[in-house]
Amino acid sequence: MDKSCINVGILGWGTVGTGVSKILVNQNALIARNSGTQLCLKKIVKRTLPASRPGIELPTDCLTTSPADVVDNPDIDIVVELIGGISDARAFIRRAIQNGKHVVTANKALLAEHGVELFQLAAQHQVSLNFEASTAGGIPIIKTLQESFAANQIHSLYGIVNGTCNYILSEMHEHAVDFSAVLKAAQDKGYAEADPTLDVEGIDAAQKLILLIALAYQSNISLDQFHVEGITNITQKEIQYARELGYVIKLLAIAKLTDEHRVEARVHPTLLPERSLLANVGGAFNAVCVIGDAVGPTLFYGQGAGEMPTASAVVADIIDAAKSVQQGVSTPISQAWLADSQTEVAVCPIDDIDTRYYLRFVVVDRPGVLAKIGGILGNCEISIASVIQKEPHGTDTVSLVMLTHKAREKNMKTALAQIYTLEDVKGDAQLIRIEEEVAF
Amino acid sequence: MDKSCINVGILGWGTVGTGVSKILVNQNALIARNSGTQLCLKKIVKRTLPASRPGIELPTDCLTTSPADVVDNPDIDIVVELIGGISDARAFIRRAIQNGKHVVTANKALLAEHGVELFQLAAQHQVSLNFEASTAGGIPIIKTLQESFAANQIHSLYGIVNGTCNYILSEMHEHAVDFSAVLKAAQDKGYAEADPTLDVEGIDAAQKLILLIALAYQSNISLDQFHVEGITNITQKEIQYARELGYVIKLLAIAKLTDEHRVEARVHPTLLPERSLLANVGGAFNAVCVIGDAVGPTLFYGQGAGEMPTASAVVADIIDAAKSVQQGVSTPISQAWLADSQTEVAVCPIDDIDTRYYLRFVVVDRPGVLAKIGGILGNCEISIASVIQKEPHGTDTVSLVMLTHKAREKNMKTALAQIYTLEDVKGDAQLIRIEEEVAF
Numbered sequence: 001m002d003k004s005c006i007n008v009g010i011l012g013w014g015t016v017g018t019g020v021s022k023i024l025v026n027q028n029a030l031i032a033r034n035s036g037t038q039l040c041l042k043k044i045v046k047r048t049l050p051a052s053r054p055g056i057e058l059p060t061d062c063l064t065t066s067p068a069d070v071v072d073n074p075d076i077d078i079v080v081e082l083i084g085g086i087s088d089a090r091a092f093i094r095r096a097i098q099n100g101k102h103v104v105t106a107n108k109a110l111l112a113e114h115g116v117e118l119f120q121l122a123a124q125h126q127v128s129l130n131f132e133a134s135t136a137g138g139i140p141i142i143k144t145l146q147e148s149f150a151a152n153q154i155h156s157l158y159g160i161v162n163g164t165c166n167y168i169l170s171e172m173h174e175h176a177v178d179f180s181a182v183l184k185a186a187q188d189k190g191y192a193e194a195d196p197t198l199d200v201e202g203i204d205a206a207q208k209l210i211l212l213i214a215l216a217y218q219s220n221i222s223l224d225q226f227h228v229e230g231i232t233n234i235t236q237k238e239i240q241y242a243r244e245l246g247y248v249i250k251l252l253a254i255a256k257l258t259d260e261h262r263v264e265a266r267v268h269p270t271l272l273p274e275r276s277l278l279a280n281v282g283g284a285f286n287a288v289c290v291i292g293d294a295v296g297p298t299l300f301y302g303q304g305a306g307e308m309p310t311a312s313a314v315v316a317d318i319i320d321a322a323k324s325v326q327q328g329v330s331t332p333i334s335q336a337w338l339a340d341s342q343t344e345v346a347v348c349p350i351d352d353i354d355t356r357y358y359l360r361f362v363v364v365d366r367p368g369v370l371a372k373i374g375g376i377l378g379n380c381e382i383s384i385a386s387v388i389q390k391e392p393h394g395t396d397t398v399s400l401v402m403l404t405h406k407a408r409e410k411n412m413k414t415a416l417a418q419i420y421t422l423e424d425v426k427g428d429a430q431l432i433r434i435e436e437e438v439a440f
Numbered sequence: 441m442d443k444s445c446i447n448v449g450i451l452g453w454g455t456v457g458t459g460v461s462k463i464l465v466n467q468n469a470l471i472a473r474n475s476g477t478q479l480c481l482k483k484i485v486k487r488t489l490p491a492s493r494p495g496i497e498l499p500t501d502c503l504t505t506s507p508a509d510v511v512d513n514p515d516i517d518i519v520v521e522l523i524g525g526i527s528d529a530r531a532f533i534r535r536a537i538q539n540g541k542h543v544v545t546a547n548k549a550l551l552a553e554h555g556v557e558l559f560q561l562a563a564q565h566q567v568s569l570n571f572e573a574s575t576a577g578g579i580p581i582i583k584t585l586q587e588s589f590a591a592n593q594i595h596s597l598y599g600i601v602n603g604t605c606n607y608i609l610s611e612m613h614e615h616a617v618d619f620s621a622v623l624k625a626a627q628d629k630g631y632a633e634a635d636p637t638l639d640v641e642g643i644d645a646a647q648k649l650i651l652l653i654a655l656a657y658q659s660n661i662s663l664d665q666f667h668v669e670g671i672t673n674i675t676q677k678e679i680q681y682a683r684e685l686g687y688v689i690k691l692l693a694i695a696k697l698t699d700e701h702r703v704e705a706r707v708h709p710t711l712l713p714e715r716s717l718l719a720n721v722g723g724a725f726n727a728v729c730v731i732g733d734a735v736g737p738t739l740f741y742g743q744g745a746g747e748m749p750t751a752s753a754v755v756a757d758i759i760d761a762a763k764s765v766q767q768g769v770s771t772p773i774s775q776a777w778l779a780d781s782q783t784e785v786a787v788c789p790i791d792d793i794d795t796r797y798y799l800r801f802v803v804v805d806r807p808g809v810l811a812k813i814g815g816i817l818g819n820c821e822i823s824i825a826s827v828i829q830k831e832p833h834g835t836d837t838v839s840l841v842m843l844t845h846k847a848r849e850k851n852m853k854t855a856l857a858q859i860y861t862l863e864d865v866k867g868d869a870q871l872i873r874i875e876e877e878v879a880f
Contacts, residue, residue, distance in 0.1 A: 023591050027591060027593070027734075030591075031591055034590040034591075034658065034775075035587075035590040035772065036772050036775070132588070138732075138734070138735035139738065140583075140584050140588035143580075143583065143587065143588055144584075147475075147583065147759070147760065148572070148580035149756070150471060150474040150475040150755075150756055150759050151463050151467060151470075151471055151751070151752050151755035151759065153467070153470055275720070277717055277720060277721075277741065280717060280720065281717075282880075292578075292752065293748075294459070294467075294578070294748040294749065294752035294755075295742060295748070295749050295752040295753075296578065296742065296743045296746075297742065297743075298578065298740075298741060298742035299739070299740075299742070300739075301717065301739040301740075301741075302736065302739070303736045303737075303738075306736075308733075308736070309734065309735050311591070311734055312589065312592055312732065312734035312735040313588070313735075315590075315591035315734075316587060316589070316590055316591055319590050319591065320587065327769045329767045329769065332475065332476050332763070335476070440722075440725075
């Protein structure tokens, strides 16, 4: 099929949808020059029709309240799903695919949960289902894993993929303020949602990790299969001790191929050496490090959210889909979502990982506590690399901070259970894992 | 055309060719799993047949001394040119294209000089001419500019794209050694060529900049149209003063869209703020920052040379070409190399750029010198931002180091010509441009 103009319909005219419509309308000639593709924005579906928006003048009759005007419209070649959520988005994408339309989506939650169903449906109908904007916004990490690194066995992958968490941790690091104060300020500025749970509890990062693992390891995993831990327990004390020890705390989404054809998958706050590139990714920015057997260490940095950076990725996907329309082909779909692949690389349980740890115990300031804790750790094959204990300031308790050498997580759990029985140890320890493989 | 196996022929079995053959042979199943593409290495052309190589067992009859066994072989679908140089490489690529084969090359020198001819020939024969490995090795910057950022007007682009120069400057910064000593050590370790001219004089970086500009601005420029300056004049004094002022010196390839639809293109040593990501790209690594109007600031980091990182990019191109074979299509070619495009964005002469400068004058330690130099700069509309002058140590002359605010290069030349007529100023100044837009 050789069409002079490829027609695009958008579901949803929120932040990203507005950005996409701006690019499609205002940068039409630029896109044609850069890609040789003539795109035409035909329809935008918005539940309630809004007044006109600054920075964009839509074609006549472009806005509609009926999703059918996009998903069932024979004139539309490419459907762009930007309504978010699961149920409606899933139904519209299914209908668009069944109608033979190529689909572009930024919906990581939907793909993390229903990727198998939707990609198999796309394969069956020989259409593309592109999703660059679902992970790390403007950073082309999906295409990079799927195409540019296709000749690599991916050793490991480390992502700062949630801008809200990175903004909060960066502010805590730079300005010595507490989590709750920064979160409040971030909400006031629009950097964090009114309900920030999905972000600060690590769920959003975990959904993105599912997609990255699908591409890196052709493996389809689900949220309940791996360790997900947010940043709500990170206090200013942790930030300060980490800094004193030469580290910065970042929320990382981590995937690592272990020796036994298993992949570690985990999302948690992580200590990174302060001079590493990843530790210096500040503000609401995202970055993903990928280490491949051929390409070696790489890093990709950019804005992971926001109107225009996300729209940049969505329109790149639209352009790819437009080429598919013109050439009568579709974008290849990762084996992860096609049959039988999920058996190939299994998730390594968190108990089986080996990593270094930051530990902070609150202990009664009394002789012998360090020896008892050190003894338990030693018995569990956990070796201490460094210790900080400062003089108490008018309290009975002090913080005892330790960095360990590499240890098995299972052993750490055993040791902590024993340590918590000591009467001089007050409450649970702060435990933060350390990554040093990304120290470039 | 739907073929179960796509046949690949390689011209040249040097460092990169060996890496490509290793991946094609040893990672065949991985590539099939990652990309759904079955590649078959059929022929490798080597002028003189070598003994077998460690790490790779070639198929029977794979090695040949005759280029015709690849470029004229009807069984070969994709020709990979890795012999380097201009004349033979050009002839073989032309013949392969004319025989209807898709071509992959890592030859930046060839494309920088003969890109128009070769891409037009490829367009005419409807085959792909892929060149990811030509610039920044394993970093997928070609695909990113061509596809992922196709919806962006690129504001500017800053690349550390020569690993040899970055290695030398990093060593000079870390270990306080002089240029010639580091170059010698780099040659001994194989990080620098026996004749390092193309690297240390900035030519290699300039060739890569030509390709990046073609993709970012659809504009075809040539080496003689822009300012290219290497690192051979950078002394340990410059490194030290820069550090004292909070900067690191890197060789950058720079492109910037100016207001008047002109693009600045230049390669030169550059002062970067020491806390910026780009300033922290150490050793032989490469990195490219791209700032787009939609996507905002981005950075891509990785190994820019070497057997396996470069092979990773070459094989990614082979996989793309294989998809073209299977789908009967070809990779779109940048407008830069097709007709009439070079008029769209012209090169801005270096005299017209506005930038900040680092200047080091060697002056006689006598009252009034600073005033005279400052006066001349002021008359030429160049404002001084900071000055360092230290007490002399047993010599008649001292270094007078200045950072300026933004000034027009033309005015700087006028000022320097006048300053050089002062009898208290000995020899030419060290002049290094400063970039602060990449301070993320």
